[in-house]
């Protein structure tokens with residue numbers, strides 16, 4: 001089994017260096033990602049391929065949903081790296097249409113720890129039950145939940161202290177919510193981008209005044 005994996009690695013290296021002998025030397029020089037991508041692991045396409053970039057151009061975090069959990073140490077640590085050390089300019093939260101995880105939420109779960117992880121999406125679906133139940137087709141309902149979830153996760157990210165501190169410092173950082181279709185390879189911009197400015201953040205950072213402890 002491992003021999004097959006190593007063989008595919010060797011074949012891949014040979015293919016990449018055939019016409020570009022310095023391919024790996026350039027990567028070893030240290031790519032500087034401009035974007036953090038938060039997506040769902042069962043999406044059928046790699047984020048850098050979706051964006052038409054090289055793998056080193058994108059920091060990637062995958063979680064079922066996806067979910068930007070306020071207590072998820074994995075995403076919090078990566079956010080710190082992305083914002084404070086790498087200084088990415090964009091954070092993309094991207095769901096995908098036809099997501100099996102979200103379909104499972106609509107079908108009532110029954111998957112153990114997966115249900116536990118997806119509980120925030122389950123709560124979200126209950127909050128929007130009237131809208132979702134009005135959609136009879138399960139795939140269409142799953143896609144509607146996908147978009148609702150991305151809106152929720154971008155809002156959650158906008159409340160994150162690492163993001164808010166970056167905005168308070170005046171660091172260029174924008175948040176975006178996308179949904180990806182595996183059927184045609186296209187991204188849909190849900191038009192919920194935020195950059196910490198007064199227009200896109202509904203005035204919460206209009207004065208860029210850092211909240212005092214007493215007001216938080």
Ligand SMILES: [Zn+2]
Nearest residue numbers: 040042099100
């Ligand atoms: Zn998914």
